[in-house]
Amino acid sequence: MSEVGTVERTTVCVAGGGPAGMVLGLLLARAGVEVTVLEKHADFLRDFRGDTVHPTTLDLLDELGLGERFAALPQSRLDRVGFPVGEHGETLVVGDLRRLAGRVGHPYIAMVPQWDLLDLLADAGAAEPAFTLRMSTEVAGLVHGDGGAVTGVTWRTPDGGTGELAADLVVACDGRGSTARAEAGLEVVDFPCPMDAWWFRLPRRADEEAPALTPRIGPGRMAVVIPREGYFQIAYMTPKGEQDALRARGIEAFRADVAAIAPDLADRVDALESMDDVRFLSVRLDRLRRWHVPGLLCLGDAAHAMSPIGGVGINLAVQDAVAAATLLAEPLRNGTTTDDDLDRVRRRRLWPTVAVQTLQRIMHRGIVVPVLAGRRGGPPRAIRRLMAAFPPATIVPAYLIGVGLRPERAPAFAWRAPEPVAADRG
Numbered sequence: 228m229s230e231v232g233t234v235e236r237t238t239v240c241v242a243g244g245g246p247a248g249m250v251l252g253l254l255l256a257r258a259g260v261e262v263t264v265l266e267k268h269a270d271f272l273r274d275f276r277g278d279t280v281h282p283t284t285l286d287l288l289d290e291l292g293l294g295e296r297f298a299a300l301p302q303s304r305l306d307r308v309g310f311p312v313g314e315h316g317e318t319l320v321v322g323d324l325r326r327l328a329g330r331v332g333h334p335y336i337a338m339v340p341q342w343d344l345l346d347l348l349a350d351a352g353a354a355e356p357a358f359t360l361r362m363s364t365e366v367a368g369l370v371h372g373d374g375g376a377v378t379g380v381t382w383r384t385p386d387g388g389t390g391e392l393a394a395d396l397v398v399a400c401d402g403r404g405s406t407a408r409a410e411a412g413l414e415v416v417d418f419p420c421p422m423d424a425w426w427f428r429l430p431r432r433a434d435e436e437a438p439a440l441t442p443r444i445g446p447g448r449m450a451v452v453i454p455r456e457g458y459f460q461i462a463y464m465t466p467k468g469e470q471d472a473l474r475a476r477g478i479e480a481f482r483a484d485v486a487a488i489a490p491d492l493a494d495r496v497d498a499l500e501s502m503d504d505v506r507f508l509s510v511r512l513d514r515l516r517r518w519h520v521p522g523l524l525c526l527g528d529a530a531h532a533m534s535p536i537g538g539v540g541i542n543l544a545v546q547d548a549v550a551a552a553t554l555l556a557e558p559l560r561n562g563t564t565t566d567d568d569l570d571r572v573r574r575r576r577l578w579p580t581v582a583v584q585t586l587q588r589i590m591h592r593g594i595v596v597p598v599l600a601g602r603r604g605g606p607p608r609a610i611r612r613l614m615a616a617f618p619p620a621t622i623v624p625a626y627l628i629g630v631g632l633r634p635e636r637a638p639a640f641a642w643r644a645p646e647p648v649a650a651d652r653g
Contacts, residue, residue: 237263237359238559240380240394242366243401244271246284246341247527247544249348249360251398253291254552256358257641260559263392264352265382267365267401271342271349278341278455281542282324282629285333287549290636292643293351299648300347301456303338308440308624310606318441319606321614322624331630336440336538338455351646366401369410369523377522380407396564397523398551400544403511405529411520418512418588421596422449423470424535425463426506429495431455440538444594447601448488451535459492461485462535463505466599470507478502510534512587514580519569526551526572531580534587536595537628543583549635550575556640579633586627 239255241248244266252264280297288294308322327334352358363384370379370391379393399407431437437454449464463485465473473481478501486493499505514531518524527544551572558564597603613620 234379234391234393236379236393237261238395239263240265240366240392240397242380242397242399242405242407243529244268244345244349244360244362245400245402245527245544246344246348246541247548248398248400249345249352250287250545251400251526251548251552252358252360253348253352253355254549254638254641255556255559256352256355257643258552258556258560258638259357259640260556261357261359263359263361263394265364265366265380265392266360266362269363269385271345278338278453278460279538279541280337280339280344281539281631282327282331282333282335283631283634284542284545285337286331287545287635287637289332289645290642291351292646293347295645295648296347297337297339297344300339300343303437303454303456304335305338305437305440305454306335308628310442310444319611319614320618320621321606321610322628323618323621324625324629326619326622327625327629330626334629336629338453340455341541366406369397369407372522375521377411377520395522395562396555396559396569399523399525399529400527400548402528403513403532405525407523408515408525408529411523411525413518413520413525414516415513416516418584420510420512420534421467421591422464422599423467423510424508425465425473426460426508427463427499427504428455428458428460429492429498431458443488444598444603444606445488446603447599448484449595449598450485450488451538452489452492461489461492463488464595464599467510470509474502478504481505508535512584514584517570518573519566521566524551524569524572530573530576531584533583534591536587536590537583539583539628539631543580543631546579546631546633546635547572547576549637552641553635553638556638576633579631582632583627 238261241252241264244264252262255262288297306324307320309318309320324334364382367381367383372378383389399405443450451462453460482496511532512534518530526547533540558568
């Protein structure tokens, strides 16, 4: 990154150092495009909610030469998605990722702390001369040229530092609360969401195996138990708008609710000492009508906030980043990027976005709403019958969750030979 007077300059400024921002920065840097990623936090050691790395992202890491290093990270692997049924803990498998063998290199979902993945991507980026990562640097606003196009950003640091970074293109990868998205005034289409989510963790014993991602369903209650190294991460779903009432009931009532829906975890709910141990997330489902204005492109949650149903949000955002790097690397190198180039990214990624959001809305209506209303205590009967009568049907949900409707492959300029594990920092 070079300085021009008091204004620093780069070719691409990426707002947000999450998975989409880091993947985009790494790919563009490997194409020889000067890129600067601005991340507002001082490090990646935060309690992320989405730590699922799906088969398409695992294959992408292989293409980038990072697969072996990723495989060496502490992780759990899930190869089935199912619902508990019956009185003895049986699981009805509705998505069997093992059936994807031969279609993907890794027929499972890897549960890896997101900070480990981001550190891996940051290390890979640091090896590229065109890549700069600036931590503790938050995008404060957009800078506009005389014609109104976005020409860069202003930034600030926790110690009061401020500055301006000029760029040929600003890419907002900073989530549904994106400063750049809000300031650009892009029109948002909102879809109703019937639930909110409460995230917390409970201890996991070393001998507790959990090869399946298993939602827990009971009348008026729904939770997803996600196995991670040393603990379970749990998303507890409640009807939208009931957060004040739930907090008012207090931690003892909350523990009782959790124990009722997950009896096998009842012996450890005391690990929740207060409601401060439970993180509230207002679930949103939306997408922008346009993902760009001149000089600015939105990707991932900044372009389309996803429901947690299916856990596909992060991997969809990574696919956005791969498509953007593939389509924009050459015009960025040549200094010829146009509005149509930016819209090509939206056109390529719109179909999988709309399809996933449509499926999520169907699942909201067909499963989440009747469960939270107390009208259903398990998966729909039609799904039970289909999966019991024809187990190969489990490949359909597995494909939708693990691969998606338009998987992206790394562009040729980003491929690298596998990096040995010894190259990882220890």
